[in-house]
Amino acid sequence: MSLFKRLKDKFQPKSNEVKDLSDESLESQTEALDDGLISIDEFEEWEQEQIGYKFKVGLEKSREKFQSEINELMARYRTVDEDFFEALEEVLISADVGFNTVMELTDELRHVAKVNNITDTSELRETIVEKMVEIYERNDNLPETVNIQEEGLTVILVVGVNGVGKTTSIGKLAHKYKQEGKNVMLAAGDTFRAGAINQLKVWGERVDVDVISQAEGSDPAAVMFDAVNAAKKRGTDILICDTAGRLQNKGNLMNELSKMKKVIQKVVPEAPHESLLVLDATTGQNALSQAKSFKDVTDVSGIVLTKLDGTAKGGIVLAIKNELGIPVKFVGLGEQLDDLQEFNAENYVYGLFADMVSNAEGDDEERA
Ligand SMILES: Nc1nc2c(ncn2[C@@H]2O[C@H](COP(=O)(O)OP(=O)(O)OP(=O)(O)O)[C@@H](O)[C@H]2O)c(=O)[nH]1
Numbered sequence: 001m002s003l004f005k006r007l008k009d010k011f012q013p014k015s016n017e018v019k020d021l022s023d024e025s026l027e028s029q030t031e032a033l034d035d036g037l038i039s040i041d042e043f044e045e046w047e048q049e050q051i052g053y054k055f056k057v058g059l060e061k062s063r064e065k066f067q068s069e070i071n072e073l074m075a076r077y078r079t080v081d082e083d084f085f086e087a088l089e090e091v092l093i094s095a096d097v098g099f100n101t102v103m104e105l106t107d108e109l110r111h112v113a114k115v116n117n118i119t120d121t122s123e124l125r126e127t128i129v130e131k132m133v134e135i136y137e138r139n140d141n142l143p144e145t146v147n148i149q150e151e152g153l154t155v156i157l158v159v160g161v162n163g164v165g166k167t168t169s170i171g172k173l174a175h176k177y178k179q180e181g182k183n184v185m186l187a188a189g190d191t192f193r194a195g196a197i198n199q200l201k202v203w204g205e206r207v208d209v210d211v212i213s214q215a216e217g218s219d220p221a222a223v224m225f226d227a228v229n230a231a232k233k234r235g236t237d238i239l240i241c242d243t244a245g246r247l248q249n250k251g252n253l254m255n256e257l258s259k260m261k262k263v264i265q266k267v268v269p270e271a272p273h274e275s276l277l278v279l280d281a282t283t284g285q286n287a288l289s290q291a292k293s294f295k296d297v298t299d300v301s302g303i304v305l306t307k308l309d310g311t312a313k314g315g316i317v318l319a320i321k322n323e324l325g326i327p328v329k330f331v332g333l334g335e336q337l338d339d340l341q342e343f344n345a346e347n348y349v350y351g352l353f354a355d356m357v358s359n360a361e362g363d364d365e366e367r368a
């Protein structure tokens with residue numbers, strides 16, 4: 001089955017009647033689901049539609065920009081030639097896909113066009129998208145799933161420069177895991193910025209989970225020690241640790257992180273199970289260089305890419321995985337509590353190309 005057909009089956013309502021998935025209707029739909037009249041299959045289908053909808057809304061800016069540029073490109077260059085590929089490269093680079101990834105992608109497209117004798121640019125439209133997914137999934141030795149322990153405590157350390165969305169993401173993660181029935185606790189490791197501890201406490205209240213903290217200015221490693229011990233004692237499933245985004249200088253920040261890790265490992269030797277680096281998608285290439293500096297000094301097991309809803313350059317996801325070799329594990333698609341979603345390449349591509357997917361109907365052509 002072609003990629004677009006598969007995505008269409010996965011995310012779009014089967015009924016002719018298009019469901020309104022917007023805010024208030026969600027609650028009534030959930031209630032309708034609770035009456036026991038719906039099968040597991042139907043529930044899973046409904047859930048997929050919800051997730052598809054979230055990605056579609058969150059990636060709206062990127063989708064609009066990308067699609068209009070691709071349409072313009074196809075209108076301007078009708079025949080597949082070097083000029084077309086060069087113009088396509090420009091479009092992809094301006095979407096923050098990343099230079100090396102763009103070159104890899106267009107080289108493969110050149111090959112596909114040659115082998116299949118494709119001369120009409122519009123025939124390459126779907127292949128462009130397919131190749132993006134293919135390239136994304138190629139580096140398959142990277143663990144995409146979040147390393148949550150089946151039993152015992154899971155420690156998640158959340159790092160990143162100031163303002164990228166660490167604390168907000170922690171709140172959303174806590175909410176997500178709590179919804180899944182886990183026992184969640186937060187550790188207020190940003191003791192440096194005035195107000196940071198309070199901000200985390202507000203999140204703790206909002207999603208109803210405990211927050212372990214000490215006074216402003218205290219040693220964050222000591223907070224971690226307290227928190228891990230408390231989590232073990234209370235039988236917590238998941239401890240999520242906030243950290244400072246800014247200290248006197250970069251060296252201090254990195255030293256502090258390694259000290260925190262050491263202290264955590266004294267109590268739970270295999271922790272942290274995840275070190276999530278939060279990056280702000282709206283900062284584009286700057287996010288990539290932040291990731292490089294963090295990667296140099298500390299292990300990063302996954303990226304939380306926030307504010308995708310705020311950028312038209314959603315191609316950054318591809319650049320992160322291909323150019324840094326770190327999987328994106330979560331994406332921020334908005335400011336609501338459930339707008340932090342687990343990343344998945346198909347959901348992402350659906351969000352970026354939903355209109356093209358919708359139009360895929362009736363096109364029975366399949367390319368090998
Ligand atoms: N639109 C949108 N806004 C977001 C998202 N994630 C975070 N934000 C906003 O980004 C701003 C900064 O978020 P924080 O969580 O305070 O960032 P931080 O990394 O903890 O910042 P410091 O504590 O200063 O290091 C807040 O206004 C959030 O609402 C997202 O996915 N989408």
Ligand SMILES: [Mg+2]
Pocket residue numbers: 166167168190196242
């Ligand atoms: Mg913070």
